[in-house]
Amino acid sequence: MAQATSTRLYWDPDVGLRPGDTPRTGLLAADSWLVTDGTARAVERHRDRFARACAAAGVSRLTTECFWQDALAAIPPHGDWFPRAELHTDGRLAFLLRAAPPRGTSLRVLVWSGPDPRTRPRVKGPDLERLAGVRQRAVRAGADEALLCTDSDLLMESTTSALLWWEGDTLCLPSQRLRVLPSVTAALLVERARELGIRVRQRHARLQALDGRETWLVNALHGIRAVTEWTGSRVRPGAAERAPAWRAHLESLRLPLTGRPDPHTPR
Known part of the structure; x- marks a missing residue:
């Protein structure tokens, strides 16, 4: 079964991740990592780099951590994915779930x-x-x-x-x-x-x-x-x-x- 191309979900601390409109704002921070059948390499380092950028923009570490846990839970257990955590200039945290593009050597x-x-x-x-x-x-x-x-x-x-x-x-x-x-x-x-x-x-x-x-x-x-x-x-x-x-x-x-x-x- 083919994977969906991409889905952007916005994070609300009360309800978690939910669909939203196409963003009309820029990015203050973003981080991506490769997920293959539920496994990833050094994902905690991507989280920490993203959290540092969010902290510089005034987002608390606890807020970023709660968002990150919800984001990881939204990744399907099978398939190749290249998700992206995002902090937009309007202050919203978002999670872009997207299929991994072809890789090369x-x-x-x-x-x-x-x-x-x-x-x-x-x-x-x-x-x-x-x-x-x-x-x-x-x-x-x-x-x-x-x-x-x-x-x-x-x-x-x-x-x-x-x-x-x-x-x-x-x-x-x-x-x-x-x-x-x-x-x-x-x-x-x-x-x-x-x-x-x-x-x-x-x-x-x-x-x-x-x-x-x-x-x-x-x-x-x-x-x-x-x-x-x-x-x-x-x-x-x-x-x-x-x-x-x-x-x-x-x-x-x-x-x-x-x-x-x-x-x-x-x-």
Whole structure:
């Protein structure tokens, strides 16, 4: 049976989630994660990132927690889903239940030469529409994704993903002093590298530094996608030799959405 494309539910503290009109407001915060047959990876980290953004907008942690529990309960136990928690500019909390789009393991990337469209780069949500516009222009140029840079051409992140690459046996990522979103998936991979004794290095890097290097764009939906083309550039993509093993690690982190006590849940 086919899954419904998407349903947006608004949260009322007295009645829980219920259908509502199409929103005419923007987003103050949003967070998405992949759910496969009732399991998800690091969902508590997505909750915490969303809760921090909500708290900055004046929503209490208890309110966000109650909303989040209702949202998880609304996800069907079977099928592939890519739900999104939302805080709208009118103060309403909403839950977008949507079928997961097709996932991939590789992609072509255009280094974006235009201005950085983000107004709040360390918060997910406010700039989603602007970033989608940049990605659409990258697709028209023959790529699948656009990679954002600073004014001095330092690599930051793509419109939907964090950037990671390998320099020999060192796992590299852009300096966290740059305007980048704290990525849940990138953090999981960095933690795994440290568990294995692999050196992790934050770098200020330009595109040429990635010539011939295995490079990944990572996010909650796709996990790891290896860059197979730097669209419009002579920079050569590196072979994705490490990616399969690291994808397997991410898959091993899936846990049921319910049935396990969460140490962050208020008692």
